[in-house]
Structures are given as C-alpha cells and as structure tokens.
Amino acid sequence: MGVYWAIAVRSFRRFSTYRIATLSGAFTNTVFGFIFCGVYLTLWEQRPNLGGYDVTDALTFVWLQQGLLVPIGIFGARTTVELGERVRTGEIAVDLYRPTHLMLWWLSMDAGRAAFELLARGGVPLLVGSLVFDLRFPSSPLQGFAVGVALAFGILVSFGIRYLVALSGFWITDSRGLEGLALVLSLFFSGTILPLVVFPGWFGEFARATPWAATMQVPIDVWLGQNLPARALAFQLGWIVVLLLIGRLATVLATRKVVIQGG
Template sequence: MGYGFRKHAAYWAAAAAGAFTNTVFGVLRAYVLIALWRSRPGLGGYDVTDAVTYCFLTQAYIGPMQVFGGGLELPQRIRSGDIALDLVRPASLQLWCLSEDLGRAIYLFLARSVPPTIAGALLFGIVTPGDAGTWAAFGVSFLLGVIVSFGWRYLVALASCWVLDDRGLSVMSMVLTTFFSGLMLPLVLFPGWLGTLARSLPWAAMVQVPADVYLGKTGVARALAFQAFWALTLLGLGALATTAARRKVVIQGG
C-alpha cells in the first residue's frame, strides 16, 4: 500500500491538474443540478443542498474510485509478457494489486478529493454530518466502494489475458460505470425498472451508496451489506479468473 501511495505521489502535478478539473466540472454540474432542483423541489428525496453536496461528493470520488477505469498496470504487463513472472510468484497477484490500488486511492483522496469538496463548501455550502457515527459509516462505505471499484477493474484488466486488444473492454467499462454508478445523476432519478436495476448493480456501490450514507439517505447496515456483498463477489470472481490465467494465458509480445 505504501508503494502505491509513493508511486502516485510522484505525479503531484497530474493530481493537482485533476483536482482543478474536478472542481471546475463540479461547479458546472452544481449549477445544472441547482436549476433542476429549483424547478422540481424535493426530487428524489433530495433538496437543493443535498443535490449540490451529492455533486461535489461524486466529483471527489472520480480519482479514488477510478470511475473512468484504469489505474492498474495489468494490461501493460500482459502485453509485455511480464505477467508470466507475476503469475508464478508465491505472492497473490490479486492481493498485491489490491494493496497497491489502496495506496493509490489514499493518495488521490488527499490530492484530488479534498480540494473539490472544500471548493464546493466555500462556493455553495454542502451538508456536513453532525455525528461521529455517520462519519465512521461513511469511512467504511468509502473504503468498500474503493474495493468494489478495484474488483471490477481487476476483472476488466485481467481479461486482457484472453483478448488481443483491451481497449474495447475499457471503453465498455467506462460507459457502464459512468452511467450506472450515479456519477452523472443520482440513481434515485432513474425511472421504474431501470432505477431498480441500476441500484442493484455493483457500480452503485462505488458512488451512489457512499454518497447516500454521507447524506443519511439510506440505512447504514443495508448499505454496507450491499457493498460488502459486491466486494466479496467481485474479489471472488477475480480470484477464479487469476487461477484460470495461470492455466492458459495469451501473452502479446512475450
């Protein structure tokens, strides 16, 4: 984990640029949501301040949750052939990648999540939990969201062992995560069966659920159980995929 933190801390200028970009887009999104909620008060059970808070929370999640995909070096190592060495090492490839990814998430939380949130609080005002229990629940929910995000991205990255070009999978992952995580709009606004489906998929555990825990819009036990289920499910699938990769791997260039 420390290695992942130090590696990403070396690119502080990129993190600063990302924080600035997240802040700018957060301001633009906030004005759109303010206009929407003023025309439809109480939409989705949120008021205007909740909507603005949700906006800047989701902007803050982009870096740590790696919402747009990537963040893992597996596809590059598969193309170079280095994955063959990774798979024969006694250490678990999945746990090694998870440890590094947690270090990355911690650094990006400090470098890319905190500045946009502070900017949102100063410019618009945001909801702040008033008790330690909510903060603790949010911390656990945030960590589980990072693990769910890793579990999904690990599966997408490891699929490069069997496909010749991972770009299509990466684009598909980005589209699904952006749409179904609640990054663009709260999933409670999705109508009928689409909303029910979206709230039951793993991507909701990355953005929508941690935001609702912070805002107090969901039961904590149920929310954490939902995230834990998807974290264990995706990690389990990743372990099975890693075992399969040890038996048959298509290596490009190695």
C-alpha cells in the same frame, strides 16, 4: 501481510510524486463542480425534491462526486490499466513468478493509489464547494465512520470490476475494448452523470442494484443520510464478496492459460 502493506506504501509514494498532475486534476474537478452545480440548480428548480434529494443534497452530491471520481477509479485507474497492458504484452509472466498472490499484489497497489488520491484530491473540491454553497455533512461521528467504511468498500468494489476487466485479456487478447465498455457502464451506473435516485421505476431499481452503484452512489447516500448505513454496507459487502471470488477464480484459470502477446 507485511509484503502487501509494503506494496501499498510504495504505491502511495509513487503516486505522490505526480504533484503537478494532482493539482491540475483537483483544479479540473473543481471547475466541473461549478458547471454541474449550475445544471443541478436548474434541474432542481424545476423538480424540487427530485429523487428524494433537496437542493442541498444535490449540491453536496456534486462536490462529493467530483472529489471521489479519481480515488474510486470511475474513469479507470492507472494500476489496473497497467495490469491489462502487462497481460496484453506478456509481462504478466513476471508477476506470476513472484511469491505473492496476483490479485492481492494489485489490490495493494490500488489501495496505495486510492489512499493518496483520496487525501490529495478528494477533499479539495468539497472544501471549495463548502465555501460557496451550503452543503450537508455527516451529523455524528458514527455516521462519519460509516462514510469511511463505505468509501473503502466502494474502492474495493471498483477494484473488483477493474481487475476482472484487466484479466479478460487472457481470453480476448486485448482488454482495451472491454475497458471502454466498462467506462461507459461505470459513468452511467455509478451516479457520475446523474444521481441514480432520479431514475424511476424498474430501471432505477436495476441501476441501484448494480455493482457500479456500490462504488459512488452508495457512499454518497450514506454521507447524505439517504441510506441506512447497515443496509448500504451490507449491499457493498455482498458485491465485494462476489467480485473478489470471481476474481480469485479468474486468476486461477488465467495462470493455467499462457497467452503472450508480443512479449
């Protein structure tokens, strides 16, 4: 495991070099936080307790959402985008020659990236939002611990989805079209546009059962106390097992299929 830890550390250092981009991103997330707050305040003024959220919950959701977009990889992440590009160009052959497991290598890369983004960008929008609005925070150390685990699980679920999309290039030649579809699904079903709790009936139940819900909606609900930690973590863990097992199978099948595009 030492080699994977080293990979994660080097990935953390790599992303920490992009200081101006990180500051610009945090500023952009903060601006969008205020825009979303205006929209949510109008919506919750018309529909108090919409989806079981009060106004404080809704505003807290906004600032947590803006802080977690990049660490979780809702818009995709540079690490898995690079993996998809290496599959497309044939450079993945170099990765397959390494005496490491392909999925664990890229998981370590993504873990280092996510750790840096969480530390550097995750807390800035929340800090700014808490200075302007009355937000909700975990009420006990146990709840705070559950939030930390839920965040880690959310990143793992996100990686599992993004890894499968990247590996699809072994069969469909170019994964960029599927990346675009995955982005749309991620934006809608993760809670980026609206909290999934506002969707009623069978559609709401379906949305909250998807793996994308486990990436951001579930960790935020644990933070807000809207979901029992044990049930929430079990839901995330179930999707982690499913996605990583499929990822393992896809890796085995991919290594048997040599497809080199332009490399």
